[in-house]
Amino acid sequence: MKLFDVYPLNDITITKAKGSYVWDDKGDQYLDMYGGHAVISIGHTHPHYVERITEQIKKVGFYSNSIKIPLQAELSEKLGRVSGKNDYQLFLCNSGAEANENALKLASFYNGRKKIIAFSKSFHGRTSLAVAATDNKAIVAPVNETDNVIFLPFNDIDALEKTFGENGSEISSVIVEGIQGVGGIRVADTEFLQAIRRLCDKHNAVFIADGVQCGYGRTGKFFSHDYAGVDADIYSMAKGMGNGFPVAGILISPKFQPKHGMLGTTFGGNHLACAAALAVLEVMEEENLMKNAAETGEYIINELKAIPVLQNVRGKGLIIGFDVPGELKDMRKNLLWNHKIFTGEAKPNVIRLLPSLALRKKDADEFLEAVMEEVTVGRPSS
Numbered sequence: 026m027k028l029f030d031v032y033p034l035n036d037i038t039i040t041k042a043k044g045s046y047v048w049d050d051k052g053d054q055y056l057d058m059y060g061g062h063a064v065i066s067i068g069h070t071h072p073h074y075v076e077r078i079t080e081q082i083k084k085v086g087f088y089s090n091s092i093k094i095p096l097q098a099e100l101s102e103k104l105g106r107v108s109g110k111n112d113y114q115l116f117l118c119n120s121g122a123e124a125n126e127n128a129l130k131l132a133s134f135y136n137g138r139k140k141i142i143a144f145s146k147s148f149h150g151r152t153s154l155a156v157a158a159t160d161n162k163a164i165v166a167p168v169n170e171t172d173n174v175i176f177l178p179f180n181d182i183d184a185l186e187k188t189f190g191e192n193g194s195e196i197s198s199v200i201v202e203g204i205q206g207v208g209g210i211r212v213a214d215t216e217f218l219q220a221i222r223r224l225c226d227k228h229n230a231v232f233i234a235d236g237v238q239c240g241y242g243r244t245g246k247f248f249s250h251d252y253a254g255v256d257a258d259i260y261s262m263a264k265g266m267g268n269g270f271p272v273a274g275i276l277i278s279p280k281f282q283p284k285h286g287m288l289g290t291t292f293g294g295n296h297l298a299c300a301a302a303l304a305v306l307e308v309m310e311e312e313n314l315m316k317n318a319a320e321t322g323e324y325i326i327n328e329l330k331a332i333p334v335l336q337n338v339r340g341k342g343l344i345i346g347f348d349v350p351g352e353l354k355d356m357r358k359n360l361l362w363n364h365k366i367f368t369g370e371a372k373p374n375v376i377r378l379l380p381s382l383a384l385r386k387k388d389a390d391e392f393l394e395a396v397m398e399e400v401t402v403g404r405p406s407s
């Protein structure tokens with residue numbers, strides 16, 4: 026049987042990983058400034074993480090949500106404390122799309138409405154509602170098309186006010202990334218997030234903060250939305266939550282009343298997933314990784330800003346983007362093949378950095394030196 030060929034692949038096979046580095050089957054070492062797409066939060070194969078998962082699977086790896094799983098309570102207690110959302114409730118699932126799907130559904134159960142506001146260049150996942158709220162026609166199948174999603178320009182408070190003014194009583198939720206990832210590292214303005222809060226309160230709509238890529242400590246605060254000083258009603262989380270183990274969830278404000286059967290999943294919150302998520306939070310706390318993300322990120326951003334040819338250096342903590350000019354269009358490819366550094370991209374010309382929150386200054390310097398070399402030499406395409 027062949028694999029269903031949906032991913033364009035680099036011809037690299039990774040066989041070993043540690044911290045911010047991975048090695049291929051030929052023994053070549055790569056610096057991971059991509060974090061396997063923002064997933065590696067505490068560093069590859071962290072010893073505490075490996076040990077906690079190993080010990081857990083020796084005891085019990087999975088049993089269904091029909092029995093008590095004390096690890097879930099342990100996780101929700103710790104997550105409440107680390108995120109600062111102590112009074113929220115936790116629903117566990119398996120992926121970012123599923124987290125957003127449940128958030129949108131819960132909002133609709135809550136206020137009985139159907140309309141969703143989403144924004145230009147948003148990405149919320151590939152399940153039916155999440156993809157309908159994603160601003161990319163190419164990945165929306167006909168069956169996912171719906172009139173229930175209203176797309177507005179990102180960071181445009183006037184458009185938001187006008188839409189609420191006209192359709193306020195029909196709007197169920199507003200879903201917004203604190204920093205758009207796939208959309209090219211576009212940071213939501215503080216005033217914009219505050220306006221969403223104000224209008225949702227006024228019209229009894231639900232504010233959903235998609236923290237799948239920009240959340241979980243990556244910006245130096247637990248959710249990048251926290252920089253705006255307002256709370257969302259629901260936060261979605263995934264990627265960094267399990268450092269590679271598939272685990273996701275939503276944090277749900279106390280105003281939502283649960284009902285048996287309202288949401289559910291077979292795999293969500295299983296023993297192994299909880300062990301992985303707990304190990305991540307333990308390491309984040311123990312090694313002060315949010316602070317490291319803030320400081321190392323600021324260092325990288327300032328150093329990149331000092332390179333005049335790179336345009337619009339932006340981001341917060343360790344979610345960083347910059348535009349490469351036409352003459353350096355092969356920079357990402359060259360970073361990979363000439364310097365053995367993984368980075369991310371956003372079309373057409375954005376380099377995206379999403380490394381582990383444990384990235385050290387010396388790793389950042391290795392990356393910055395490679396960028397400088399690329400900029401200076403202006404290498405022709407390989």
Ligand SMILES: Cc1ncc(COP(=O)(O)O)c(C=O)c1O
Pocket residue numbers: 120121122123125148149150151202206207235236237238239263264
């Ligand atoms: C902001 C955001 N939301 C949701 C998702 C979907 O997550 P998943 O691929 O785990 O379903 C992604 C994935 O890239 C994302 O960046």
